Amino acid sequence: MSDEEYSEYSELSDISSMESSDDDDLELLLDEERIKNENYLENIVPEYSETVFFEHFRLGRQTVHNITERFQISQYFNSQVGQYGNISALHQVHIYLWYVGHQTASFRDVGDRFDVTISSVNRIIHRLSMFLSNLSPEILRWPNEDEKRISENHFRASGFPNVIGAIDGTHIKLDKAENDPDSYLNRKGYYSIQMQAVCDHRRKIIDVFIGYPGSVHDSRIFSNSPLKASLQEKCGRYFLLGDSGYPLLPNLLTPYKDRGNLTRRQQNYNVQLSKNRYIIEHCFGVLKQKFRQLYHLKIRRTRLICHFIRAACVLHNMALDDYFVVDVEPVEIYNNILGDEENDGDENMEARVIRDQVANTLPM
Numbered sequence: 001m002s003d004e005e006y007s008e009y010s011e012l013s014d015i016s017s018m019e020s021s022d023d024d025d026l027e028l029l030l031d032e033e034r035i036k037n038e039n040y041l042e043n044i045v046p047e048y049s050e051t052v053f054f055e056h057f058r059l060g061r062q063t064v065h066n067i068t069e070r071f072q073i074s075q076y077f078n079s080q081v082g083q084y085g086n087i088s089a090l091h092q093v094h095i096y097l098w099y100v101g102h103q104t105a106s107f108r109d110v111g112d113r114f115d116v117t118i119s120s121v122n123r124i125i126h127r128l129s130m131f132l133s134n135l136s137p138e139i140l141r142w143p144n145e146d147e148k149r150i151s152e153n154h155f156r157a158s159g160f161p162n163v164i165g166a167i168d169g170t171h172i173k174l175d176k177a178e179n180d181p182d183s184y185l186n187r188k189g190y191y192s193i194q195m196q197a198v199c200d201h202r203r204k205i206i207d208v209f210i211g212y213p214g215s216v217h218d219s220r221i222f223s224n225s226p227l228k229a230s231l232q233e234k235c236g237r238y239f240l241l242g243d244s245g246y247p248l249l250p251n252l253l254t255p256y257k258d259r260g261n262l263t264r265r266q267q268n269y270n271v272q273l274s275k276n277r278y279i280i281e282h283c284f285g286v287l288k289q290k291f292r293q294l295y296h297l298k299i300r301r302t303r304l305i306c307h308f309i310r311a312a313c314v315l316h317n318m319a320l321d322d323y324f325v326v327d328v329e330p331v332e333i334y335n336n337i338l339g340d341e342e343n344d345g346d347e348n349m350e351a352r353v354i355r356d357q358v359a360n361t362l363p364m
Contacts, residue, residue, distance in 0.1 A: 037113045037114070040113055041094055054322065056101070057097040057098060057101060058100070058290045058315070062322075063319055063322055064093060067093055067132075067318070068089050068090045068093045071089050071092070071093060072089035074131055076127045076130055076131035077092070077127070077131075078123075078127065087116060087120060091116075094114070095110055095121060095124050096124055098114070099121070100293050100312060101290065101293075102292055102293070103292035103295050107125075125308075129304060129307045132310075132314045133307040133308075133310040133314065135314050136208070136313070139317045140207065140208050140313055140314060142206050142234050143200060147200070148164045148238055150201075152164055155201060159272050159276065159362065160275075160276040160362065162237065162238055162358075163238065163239050163241055163253075164200060164238040165198045165200045165201075165206060165240050165280075166198065166199060166242070166277045167196065167198045167207075167222075167227075167242045167246065167252070167280060168196070168242065168277070168280040169194050169196045169221060169245075170194070170195050170197070170284045171186055171188075171192035171193070171214055172193050172194070172294055172297055172305075172309060173190055173192050173296040173297065174191045174296075174299075174305070175191065175298055177193075177300070178302070182215075183214075183216075184213040184215065185215060186214030186215055187215070190214075192214030193212070193213060193297075193302070193305055193306075194210070194211075194212045194216065194221060195209070195210045195309055196218070196221050196222060197280065197283070199280050199283040201279065203282060204317055204320055205283065205287075205316060205317055207227050209225040210306045210309050210310055211302070217245065218243075218246060219245055219246060219247055222247070223247075231251050231252065238251070239252065239253050240252050241253055241254075241273055242254050242277070243255065247347070248348055248352065248355060249348055250348065250350050252351075253273060253354075253355055255270045255273055256270055256355075256359075258270065265359045265360055265362075268359070268362055269355075269359035269362055287313065287316050290315075290316065290319070291312040291315060293308075294309065294312055297309075
């Protein structure tokens with residue numbers, strides 16, 4: 001299978017081709033026998049405190065309002081998403097956030113809670129995933145020079161100067177894929193799709209690349225990502241921090257390989273790098289703890305999976321100013337982040353010199 005088949009899906013496709021062709025008439029007959037939670041959004045949600053609202057919908061009210069305003073005037077909004085009456089933009093956004101934020105939520109559960117049909121939930125998930133995913137050029141963007149300096153100051157204060165972010169990959173667990181399922185079986189024995197991301201000191205995602213199956217090595221994903229070709233231009237005089245699964249490059253610092261003969265300077269460098277690179281793992285932990293469908297996605301179509309994951313990253317960045325604390329236990333941080341696999345490629349000679357210079361300047 002070619003690398004092109006694994007590259008992330010970025011073209012805006014016809015939404016109608018992604019929406020289910022479920023028999024709405026049959027579903028309406030089935031719905032008559034189900035007990036639904038009428039007026040949940042109208043009567044109960046307004047009574048929630050800000051904290052309780054965040055616990056349920058994973059964002060603050062103002063952020064939800066901002067998303068709703070943008071969604072309502074977008075090409076993706078359609079109030080007639082089913083045969084159960086019109087559904088407002090606000091209603092659809094709450095439905096989407098409830099689903100993405102609850103690990104065990106099914107379309108049926110969400111439909112019952114918000115008094116809509118299963119097929120309506122299905123269409124809402126599709127449309128809002130596409131809407132949010134296509135905000136990514138604006139929301140998941142590389143920092144400007146002022147923002148780089150702010151990030152660098154934070155990493156400098158933490159003991160590693162001239163750094164603006166950390167890079168790593170994470171596995172999103174899937175059900176068995178529709179096409180070429182064996183390629184999605186990772187070395188831990190479950191099906192997954194991979195996301196490579198870079199975050200800054202705030203855990204803001206500034207670059208993301210989604211779509212490679214779970215069996216593919218981090219270094220191959222990086223080599224085929226747009227970031228690889230533009231890394232020097234984007235970083236300039238700054239560095240990213242990566243683990244041993246990534247190649248050592250002039251703008252990408254990785255650990256020294258420890259074969260028992262490292263100097264004190266090299267050992268100190270590895271310790272400082274690990275301490276500062278941890279922020280990307282914590283970013284993944286917060287992302288999955290907030291938007292818990294990412295612990296195990298039940299969506300089957302790869303194209304929609306990529307949009308859904310990217311949409312969650314957009315929500316993550318939009319929520320950074322909500323100031324709600326998300327508790328992430330260490331076991332959660334490392335959930336679906338597989339252990340480092342060393343990159344076996346030859347190290348870049350220029351990068352080796354740069355790494356030695358950095359190691360010699362770090363405080364002991």
